[in-house]
Amino acid sequence: MGIARRWARTAFGVGVGAATVPLEMLVVLPAWLGIATRPARALTDIALRRIGVSVDYPPGRAVRFLAVRWVVGLLGGAVLFLLALGAGTAVRLVWGWARGEEPDGIAPAAWIIAYFTVVGLVLLFAGLQGLAGVLSAERWLARNLLGPTRRDRFEQRISALAASRAETVAAVDEERRRIERDLHDGVQQRLVALGLLLGRSRRARAPEKADELLRQAHDEAQRALEELREVAWRIYPTMLDEHGLPAALEAVAERSALPLRLEYDVAAPLGRAVETAIYFVVREAVTNAVKHSGASAIAVLVGCTAKTVTITVRDDGTGGADPAGGGLTGLARRVAALDGRLQVDSPPGGPTVVRAELPCA
Template sequence: MNEALRRWLRAVAGLAAGGATGLATLPLTPLVAVSLLPPLPAWRRRVLAAAGRLADVERARLARFLGEPAPTGAPGPGAFGYVAARLGPAVLGVLVLAALLAGVVYASMLLWLWFVAPDDPVTVLSSGVGGVLLLFLAVHGVLAVSTLEVQLARRFFGPGTQRAMQRRIDELAASRAGVVEAVHDERRRIERDLHDGVQQRLVALGMLLGRARRHGDQADELLAQAVAETRQALAELREVAWRVYPAVLDEAGLPAALESVAERAPLPVVLEYAVPEPAPRAVETVAYFVVSEAVTNAVKHSGAGRVTVTLERDGDRLTVTVTDDGKGGADPGGGGLTGLARRVAALDGVLGVASPPGGPTTVRAELPCG
């Protein structure tokens, strides 16, 4: 609720600033139109440069108040068209703000007009109710005009259809290459775990059984060691299988899988799960591996005493946050985090790592659920 109120107040400030810049747009609009017609006036460059500077101011305003990223680069034809089309939304924004102010004034009459005109309740009620209605419409009008401003900026400053499609193709090609590389890295890690762990256990087990056959007087002791090696090999094999894919994810869902991660960790892991409805299985799988890898890194490298895992879903977006109180300094380009970034990118998600020296380290993944 507080964040929504802050966004609305920023939108009000953005419309107010837009009304001010609209005053500068008013004289430039006909000048830009004339500058684009033949024969070209000698002052065309100055007019178009002024239009470009005004467009830069507008883009900065949109980025500051309405959350619309401001494109960079030299002003192009889109800046001229935007200046010509900007006047309408600017006037509309001023009118909405005026209606908002009038709504506040008239709505407040329900509180104080009784003392001024106690014998005229009809006037008090009609003025107050009309003010409340006007205030309600103006509040929503602020959001509507803000959305119009953003769409207008995207229309003139955003990439064209062909460019946007090409960028999307490049992103998909890069994410596919990243997924292939992540699969290869995972296979190499599994092979290393099997070779250095389970395989060595099985070799030791075979040697113990061979010695037990040759030395009957030490058979009991050697067989006891063999049983211990067998248990350890099974535990390591189970660990490798768990890293490949946790069966509990299919059997009991993501909460149970994350609880198992918390139980297996050698340090306290606090799990905060606020997901009202399950996400798609592919999203839950990536969320699980994000948590598992982040907790593993915290155990191995951070020197943390506590890890907090938070999962939240807002509409069609699942946010996974893993924070530890360790020493910080994690390298986002490390093998494990790079593999996670590729997994997340394969779902059009975003992975961020914040790990200043001294900590804390926060790994945050935003996964689309649509």
């Protein structure tokens, strides 16, 4: 029944397309002259809804589309006419034979029935394929005559690259400011405290006091070293170069304050830039989940198809993440710089799903 309904909808749509041909031909000439352009756009919108195509097009292209579409509409009408003619012939023969008659002098012999059955099925198949071909032709015309031209696509691509370059520069500047803040507020303060402790230990007269100050200085040096390693890790993990992306992602899982399940299913080699982007997407998404989501667990999945690698980070938190936030915006810029895209789905109440798609090369 589902297949029958689908073909019935296809036949109805092609029939409507054939029925609107006279209106389209009446509208095209005035529209070419700049008159009655609104009816042309209305007929084009009807055709787009009928064939299931969504295209954002300038008003002037509607006339060009209708000027060509009427040919396909007539072809669809012809296919429907032939299907109706064949169906009518089959009904007339069967009805006549059932009444004991011989329509057009054709007797209901076994080989005659087999012959007409085979020919009828072949013609039915050809007619249905003709309907599908007419629908495909209309969709092709809509996308090519109403959609962006090659020049439009080039202009859009140039605009996207210019915007991506500007966003990348802004992201680099923001990353530099963050590193400066981390060094100033963390490591630098530790080093200042270390210097003060060493100075006090040099001036201390009692050996016990000097030993205590040196012990405190040693502890402060250890904490400064840990913070320096943490800053270096946030800038770029050496593990990514030394041991590869899987090991770097496992390190993110180990350092996570929440239980993290990692699935890495990428067999093909990835480019260095892609691996770096994957690492930072996972790390930033996990960091945001730990800090803001109120989640109890995180799942990370990295998979790859023939041309695309997909990164999905999901948590069971309360949701409400803002895609325009600083961290997610930086991720979107990093992904866009590699012709990828980032999606954030975080309804109130959760869960939050961060999904990125990147080209494998």
